[in-house]
Amino acid sequence: MNSRGYYGEFGGAFIPEILISTFEELVDEFEKAKADPAFWQKYMHIMSTYSCRPTPLTFAENLTSLFGGARIYIKREDLNHTGAHKANNVMGQGLLVKRMGKTRVIAETGAGQHGVATATMAARFGFRCTIYMGEVDIERQRPNVFWMERLGAQVIPVRDGTRTLKDAINEAFRDWVTNMHDTHYVLGTACGPHPFPEMVSYFQSIIGEEARGQIIEREGKLPSRVYACVGGGSNALGVFSGFLDDPVQLVAVEAGGKGLNTGRHAARLSSKDASVGVAQGYKTYFLQDSDGQMKKTHSVAAGLDYVGVSPILASLWQEGRVRFESVMDSEVLDAFSLTLKKEGLVPALESAHAFAQAFKEAPHLSSDDIILINQSGRGDKDIFTVADAYNDAQWQDFIRQKARDYGP
Amino acid sequence: MNSRGYYGEFGGAFIPEILISTFEELVDEFEKAKADPAFWQKYMHIMSTYSCRPTPLTFAENLTSLFGGARIYIKREDLNHTGAHKANNVMGQGLLVKRMGKTRVIAETGAGQHGVATATMAARFGFRCTIYMGEVDIERQRPNVFWMERLGAQVIPVRDGTRTLKDAINEAFRDWVTNMHDTHYVLGTACGPHPFPEMVSYFQSIIGEEARGQIIEREGKLPSRVYACVGGGSNALGVFSGFLDDPVQLVAVEAGGKGLNTGRHAARLSSKDASVGVAQGYKTYFLQDSDGQMKKTHSVAAGLDYVGVSPILASLWQEGRVRFESVMDSEVLDAFSLTLKKEGLVPALESAHAFAQAFKEAPHLSSDDIILINQSGRGDKDIFTVADAYNDAQWQDFIRQKARDYGP
Amino acid sequence: MMHNGKISSDKRHEIMALESYIRAVLKEKDILLMTHLIIGYPSFEECFRLIDVMVGAGVDLMELQIPFSEPIADGPVILRANHMALENGVTVQGCLDFARSVIRAFDIPFLLMTYYNIPFTYNTSAFVSAMAKTGLKGAIIPDLPPEEGHDYLEAMQKEGLDPIVIFSPTTSYERMKYLDSFARGFIYCVARRGVTGGDTILSEKLIFYLGLCRKASNLPLALGFGLKEKADMVFLKGKADIAVMGTQTIRTMEKEGIAAVGEFIRRLR
């Protein structure tokens, strides 16, 4: 193994010796797959017959006239099978797993979207499947847990550490270290050791490729700005990748949580709270203390509640190619509500971060400008979180009644 | 007004005098729209940029090999925006509403899918929106109620009669009779007075049109059989319409509930319990007693729990063109589970009826045969029903905990 | 007074056509009063007593509604009455039997009101024959426009019963003429948009509408509306021939009992 997978100073593969050969195999298979035109064809076939690629590009007419600035377009990754861009990644990795002849997949999940996507892929490909999920995330994304189990996956609650996404990743690595002979770890975002950042971005690049073609077909020109939320960075890299060589501003939106000065957020590159470190197998900016211990993070969106960030994004940020911003939980909920009421679209709370930032900037652009927001997923999964945020009395009554029906 | 909209002896427009002129206007506008090529273009544009038409056709490889008979294909209406075929209908009617210059829409809903779809369409078109929903259905489809309200619609619980779909329809008519000057009633299925059966089928015909093209492209030939569940009949007519002139068996699947001999079902044409009647504005087979009073119906799937059936389907059934079958709740849940585990697809419980019947027949066909199942919607909305059906202990714990958090 | 007791020997209306009866009464009163009840609600016995009270209070005509599970044109009060009656086990045959005994007992004309599925399921022509035998004068079927009513209209014609036709504020003059061509007995003019039981505003618009109805038909006009007090009746005099009171009787009965209905009606005159 050579030192590979660096983006500027970020990336690498900081992995235990026992996994080295597994990674070598994976890198190898991925390189072969990339070089094989039939592989991408197979990928496109499955994405267009099992999920609904190309996903549409929606003109948000009402939001556009509300803000009176840029023309707002929305890339509809929420319409993917399982409801988020995560499908792009898992189906691609599934095809690799088949090539490698492995029979079991494991994954971490935060929002649960990646878990559902992986469980779905496993059902479809006939793999056994185990999903690691932090206990805190299980509580806020229970419907997704329910569906993973119905899809035949085993969901293992992670009770260590902060009991969120990063701990689920650690736990998945622990499983992998034991079972790599028949198991592939389907990492859910463009983080982790090489080749994951590259591989996940590769499969997600379909978003940007489509979006660029669609916007040019519809408007005859490029957007001025592209917005995406950033948890690990996969949906952002997916959509940005279509515009990297274009004169287009790329805006990555992180979870500002309760505010950047409260410490209760997950803003790595848009706050001063993060520093370069090595954890979970790669080098990037982490929200860590001066000793290098990871901090607790917070976001209303489980999928953004993560300490690290894709090394590819860290590098693009350092180069000045991608601008990082953050929005607070409360702004996210406002953007969420507005989008439902004005356009009939239900973004995932993760995606709503991108909407919130775009709404701040749209009024200051001219009607000649186009902006593109990546709606990475749908918000159905967030029903409990949203109901709680709005203190929905009827919902609470309903839950109380259900609880009574279930008995003590 | 002439006596119109008959299909054999079924159909018609049995409406109060006060609505006659409203229906005349609607028939008129619909005829004009149909004759205007720009209208269908506009419809296609919105369906392909706001929802994701064409929806994919998925080859169910695992189910196919499990049953060892016909090759099973699934038309993926679950991938529509809002998660069901209902989107096709509401967006079409929304365009008509715009043409008529009305500013408010109302709708009935059973499963809640049509309500969510209508609320979504209203948000998108900027209409005010009121949804009528039986109290029983509200209880079993609460998440959909939650989303309708978040989308800005007013949801009115219907507490009369059986408190299900048919009562919601009556209530919507009562609203319309009062507010027809600015209000359009977006009927959700191919039932009700003329022109609704024709109009809803017209918008849904996009399913069959696409499916026929897709299957011929993929397999070079027609399917032997096409399966669809039947509540009112809109998704069935949608998919069947593509194959009416072909040598293709069309199989409509009704809710067998607890069994045809228990009286607790919603099987109109596949049981001996229904007879021809006139209610809710049209003539068809109804589940009614010998006096003509409507009976209570039952199905695990709220969207199939209805007393009448599309007059177009009744006529096709009478002609022998469409075969009617029914499957029981328990068979539906089995088919549902199997589909999740084998293909990673989550059909709505309504749609799972079509799957269940197809699974019964697939093994008896040869591998030269193709069957096509219409997956009318996705099952996310059914989480409470499914969790209860499986007595999911972890789910119950979660709900109990939530209830405790909410306090008494 | 034309009707002054439960069992009158002067059953004038029995041999008289409905229209002639109305015109005859109009010679003595400015306006007739028609009321409404749902057969079997709250019970057959109470219905009978209610009719007794209403006839005694001077009601000139009555609609007897056979309950239907889907009363699409009725508002909440009558809707619930329909459902309660059905829950009490009321059957169509029971309703016809009840109508027969009422018609025997009281000396005013009675009309049937129901939704089309009731005659249709019974068999339309058999149902119309049964109505005729029962002594009913005609019927109001709010969900059966003439376009859909061929069998019904033919049977009514054959049996000499009056199919009461409905005009509404959304009905064009042209259509009124068309509807009038099927009409006998009187025209039932719906006062406003909406289902039964809502409030009607007595207005210039209403006067204009009634004028249009009058122009379109030579038959007497009944106005169905939220009749509440004497002033309403006074307003209507000369503009319509029959004032219809539906929901208000039921509300009064539910709140204050059957006897109160009599007082309420008497106060209208």
Added chain:
Amino acid sequence: MMHNGKISSDKRHEIMALESYIRAVLKEKDILLMTHLIIGYPSFEECFRLIDVMVGAGVDLMELQIPFSEPIADGPVILRANHMALENGVTVQGCLDFARSVIRAFDIPFLLMTYYNIPFTYNTSAFVSAMAKTGLKGAIIPDLPPEEGHDYLEAMQKEGLDPIVIFSPTTSYERMKYLDSFARGFIYCVARRGVTGGDTILSEKLIFYLGLCRKASNLPLALGFGLKEKADMVFLKGKADIAVMGTQTIRTMEKEGIAAVGEFIRRLR
């Protein structure tokens, strides 16, 4: 006995390189025993007592782990110990200070074990210098393959510390040779797939694996595995040079207290 008390005046290892120390001990014993603890778990005081007990019981080498919030290669027992230590407020500087006092107090060689983010954040070369000043002999960093460890390896070289290299059952012979080129002190051979704390089966496969390791490196071999009883030690004699006991000491301490750890270790010999 080489070490028979807390404060020995015969600090032989201090002037001896780690490898030489191991080889010297091997002349007296069939196999060395290396144990492990997480600094600050359950507390600094208890750690100190634990070391005292272990050294007294005849342990030849020890790994001191600086806790890290993401101990990716550790199993549940050590994972939790890491988190508990951090919750107790343990800092990196506190760990280095503790190491210094332990090294002063006990006459066996001590190694550091931690994850790469700890030295990286401290600044790798500064950290290595601090290790050297503390008197540590070397370090084990399980998430730092040599490909990523240039700075670290250079600093270790400069400071004369031993970077302990890890072989695993999935490591090819070729790679073992490659890894060996960076190794000093001894080779840490992971006994099996999985994280720390699982069961290892003493098998032909294990013997074959150790044979391969022996062929690939001239350094002494430590075998990290689920050491449980004397039979395990007996099995290993001649096949490996150092038996590593990690999780089992912590388990014993948690269940039976610190004193029991001494008895447990004594019973292994």
